Amino acid sequence: MLELSYLIAALLFVFGLKLLSHPETARRGNLWAAGGMGLAMITTLLLHKNSAGEGISITNIWIILCAIGVGAAIGWMVARKVKMTAMPQLVSLYNATGGGASMLVALLEYPAAMAGDIQSILVTVLGLIIGAVAFSGSLIAFGKLDGRVGDIMKPFMTYINLVLMVSTLALAVFIVISPNPPSEMMWAIYGLTALSLIYGVMFVMPIGGADMPVVISLLNSFTGIAAAMAGFIYNNQAMILGGILVGAAGMILTLLMCKAMNRSLINVIIGAFGGGGAALDREQGNIKEITLSDAAVLLSYSQKVVVIPGYGLAVAQAQHIAHELDSLLESKGVDVKYAIHPVAGRMPGHMNVLLAEADVPYEQLVEMDNINPDMPNVDVAIVIGANDVVNPAAYDDPSSPIYGMPIIDAHLAKNIIIMKRGMGKGYAGIENFLFFNDKTRMLFGDAKKSITSLVSEIKSM
Structure with missing residues (x-):
């Protein structure tokens, strides 16, 4: 019975992994896999016997249960509070x-x-x-x-x-x-x-x-x-x-x-x-800013808009207001998609998790390889807190540490709006010459506040 329970637990692990492959079923996948682990733990406590045929002593069972209780309580509190x-x-x-x-x-x-x-x-x-x-x-x-x-x-x-x-x-x-x-x-x-x-x-x-x-x-x-x-x-x-x-x-x-x-x-x-990589010896160019009213007009009268999220979106906790912005634009007939780079953020799938938390429909999330061919047809690319994953140095700067890394082709869009707090460098520690592109307009400030103001501006039009 114990070996059978382990087999069932393993099957639940596999089933849970399968459900994790899609955001709509990922939560259930976690629960099924956790159920498999719980089954393995309970049956081990009840059915395990040593070489002498003796089960786990009552004293050890209580010690194990206390340890599990302490660990579960800590895990629960951390999971509830972690940003x-x-x-x-x-x-x-x-x-x-x-x-x-x-x-x-x-x-x-x-x-x-x-x-x-x-x-x-x-x-x-x-x-x-x-x-x-x-x-x-x-x-x-x-x-x-x-x-x-x-x-x-x-x-x-x-x-x-x-x-x-x-x-x-x-x-x-x-x-x-x-x-x-x-x-x-x-x-x-x-x-x-x-x-x-x-x-x-x-x-x-x-x-x-x-x-x-x-x-x-x-x-x-x-x-x-x-x-x-x-x-x-x-x-x-x-x-x-x-x-x-x-x-x-x-x-x-x-x-x-x-x-x-x-x-x-x-x-x-x-x-x-990352950190201190060389860069081409070239002029940076001029930074051009955009006002909220101009950004609102540009977005409202676009046909295609692509949002490119990065770690800055997570820092500002701007995923919910970003979803409100895309819903508002879609109500005006604008086609809005999110371009997801595989390594945007600080861990695999970070952006997917953030946007799923804000109930952004999974169909709006488009992987890099699928969105890049359509970028020349995009009226506005909104870069929110992303840096290295849109840096053209990956294409044209052989001395750059990110040279050869696939990026989202934001530079090919007809217009580019970049939301950043300032001119700081990305996690790789190198300059991003997309900021100086003739098609780029900077909207400085906290992403959440900037998008909130932009939503208000669009609503008032």
Whole structure:
């Protein structure tokens, strides 16, 4: 019955993942997957027996239930209070807890693994390494996303990371093939833990801001793989299947993100992307502003309008008023679409989640590859808080760190309105020459306030 419950739980995980593929069913997908995890936990508490045929003691059951209660309460409060702008940080913390749990499982079970065959030792050591890297790396990613940790973008970091990686793998091999008893190998296992934790920190430190969505996805994959290793340690099918699903989905998403940025995964890991990249030596040109009344007239008498959201939209919490603007324009006969770049924001799907929160119809969200061919026919492109994902340097500046990265072709629209607080650079830390385009007009100010004023202006026309 226990094994059957694990199989049912795994099927619920798969079903939940399937429902997550569309915003209209994503909420139900989360609930189905959570139900699968709940089933696995309950049946384990009730039906698990050790090698002697004994179930879990009442004392341990109470301890487990108390731990689950505390964790659930913390998770509930955090999920209710966290802002959408801080969602990437929350995801990083969740990655860290998963990796940390797998690391602790491997540490606790190492003596028992040593009493088994070499496969048990290998799985335990791999779980320890991957879990530790996911734990410390995710904490650094959280710090970077939250503005608490800076970048160390120095060429020597590549060599330091290479030495750390080789040292970690060499010590891991030594532990796996060593014939010594567990009591004589604990120094090595603790040393491996320390090396893995340090490598996780140093691995993320040189990675620039523009690559953080890829790093979050990669660390999520690591957490899944570490959970699968913990499942192998305990011979727990639910943990194995759940971990494999998370690991595989995370790795597929990571590769898709790399493709969207025209970068290889190795290039992301070893390349310091963003912050201080070179730029072509060319004149910037003049900044031209637009008044609210002129913007209202231009939008009201357009046929096609494309809204390009970015992290600034999330910071200003302007998704609801943006939806009010598109509804108002559609009532005037304007065709309004949202152009979604795969890496807009701070994590995969960030813009989709924000706009879904504001009840923007999914049909209005158009992926980059589908919207770009139609951009020359767009009367007005409204860029709200986006920067790097519309930067033409990706096309015409070989010295730029984002050169070759696919972007949304806002520069091809007939008119461009850019909403920004000021002339600050994007997350990649480079100048955006779209601001100086002859077709571009800047509407400075907080996005939420600017759009609110624009809606009022259009209504008064």
